[in-house]
Amino acid sequence: MVAIILIIICIHPSFMVEKMKAMVLSSLGPIENHPLRLKSITKHRLQNTNDMLVRIEACGVCRSQLHGIEGDWKKYNIPPKLPTIPGHEIVGEVIESGRDVSKFKIGQKVGISPLHNSCMHCIYCMSGKEHLCESADITGESLMGGYAEYITVNEDFATLVPNKISSEQAAPLFCAGITAYRAVKATEPKPNTLLGIFGVGGVGHMAIQFAIINKCKVVAVTRNKTHINTAKKLSAHNTIQYKSQHSFIQQLKNSVGLLDNAIVFAPSSRIVDTAIKSVKRGGTITIGTFVNIPNFNAAEEKTIRGTLIGNRNDMKDVIKIAETGKITTMVEKYPLEQANEVLLKLKKSQIKARAVLIPNYI
Ligand SMILES: [Zn+2]
Ligand SMILES: [Zn+2]
Structure with a gap:
């Protein structure tokens, strides 16, 4: 009887650890050696009441990931620690939100730039230069990165993406743009x-x-x-x-x-x-x-x-301009699992403009 109760408890959804796919970097090395490994890791969960859970639909492949992965930027402390999930040009759908989220609704499309969070009280954050915050969290320099199925983000650091811009077109706007x-x-x-x-x-x-x-x-x-x-x-x-x-x-x-x-x-x-x-x-x-x-x-x-990325108002301006159709992103789509191959193509200058990784690519 005790055993049956235990089995029932263990298969109850709240006891099951949900998983997500991600391309994880555990040690630096040449991209030819495929340092990113496809792993099933614990799915991110909301940490704070103003966090949102985003199902990633597209993540751009930026040259800075190549430098970070291959160790070129160790002298700049990038990445600051391992393991990481690289990727900082992210667009996806809000599928869950904390009780204090007021700016976005479930089902809306949002984008996340390299600026994943900042302290909000230093001289930079107080003067509209939050991208220069010395204690900012950078997307893709922890397990909060875009080469994955899900990510969480504080609503103050997400930007609404109008539905008329497709996710793969929008993703490169969040770093390159x-x-x-x-x-x-x-x-x-x-x-x-x-x-x-x-x-x-x-x-x-x-x-x-x-x-x-x-x-x-x-x-x-x-x-x-x-x-x-x-x-x-x-x-x-x-x-x-x-x-x-x-x-x-x-x-x-x-x-x-x-x-x-x-x-x-x-x-x-x-x-x-x-x-x-x-x-x-x-x-x-x-x-x-x-x-x-x-x-x-x-x-x-x-x-x-x-110059380094930009602040949140710059991000909104970029989306506004993109919405008018005055700029276009030239993208090539690849499945998430091909991140190593795509980065190798980037290294060999075989990407015309921007490659974008798509989780669950059909
Ligand atoms: Zn970038
Ligand atoms: Zn700050």
């Missing part, structure tokens, strides 16, 4: 000025579009032939395939002349040096990646600016 938007804004864009964009991948292809919305003339610079075609499709004013600094600057001078401003997404000191030399005196060079800055000549009155 906001990073590009903020970087273009940092150059203080003016109509008809020449803006060089160095690096045309996931972020670069969005930056080209935001720059064109601001009526800049975009010069897209990349080593990669596929990305030259991507930039042309997006109506860049000019495209230059980068081979060496010397030949690039010559080609630039011969075609359109020196740039008014530049944005660098390519993680290379040499490219940053090239960008600084390609900009007219008094221009601004915005850097949206981790990189060293060589050879800065203060006498040329150039400004070098750093």
Whole structure:
């Protein structure tokens, strides 16, 4: 009798541990060795009364995951600990919410950026710069990442995604989109000025579009032939395939002349040096990646600016612009289980713009 009661108790739903699929990173290593492993782990549950449980429908594959997974960014303490579930461009459906959630309803589509949470009381959080909070939680640097079936999020750090934007189209807006938007804004864009964009991948292809919305003339610079075609499709004013600094600057001078401003997404000191030399005196060079800055000549009155994702209002602005149809994300869809293969393609520059992982891909 006792045994029967115990069996009944154990099969009761509240005693069963719910599971979810995730691509888990337990040790860093080259992507060729498939460091991400498909695992069945305990499904996330709401931790706080203003948390929501989101069933992930799409997660973009960002180059920063490749750097984190392969150990390139250990010097920056990324990832801060293991294991992690990478992925920080997430869109999904709210399927459960805590009792204090008031901004969203069950069934609505939301997006989550790299900023998963912040302290809300430091000088940055109090002045609309929560993305600079020193105690922020970064999506994908713990088990709260997007290469999985579910994630929880505090409602204050989720952004509503209108149904007219599909989940796979929306996902890249949450890192590539906001990073590009903020970087273009940092150059203080003016109509008809020449803006060089160095690096045309996931972020670069969005930056080209935001720059064109601001009526800049975009010069897209990349080593990669596929990305030259991507930039042309997006109506860049000019495209230059980068081979060496010397030949690039010559080609630039011969075609359109020196740039008014530049944005660098390519993680290379040499490219940053090239960008600084390609900009007219008094221009601004915005850097949206981790990189060293060589050879800065203060006498040329150039400004070098750093940029990192953006705040929650920037995120809302990006979604508003996307809703008007003025920007599009060029995406390739893959099943979640193929995360290693997709990251390898990204490493080999075989992704045209942005790859997106879909859990339960049919
Ligand atoms: Zn990213
Ligand atoms: Zn803070």
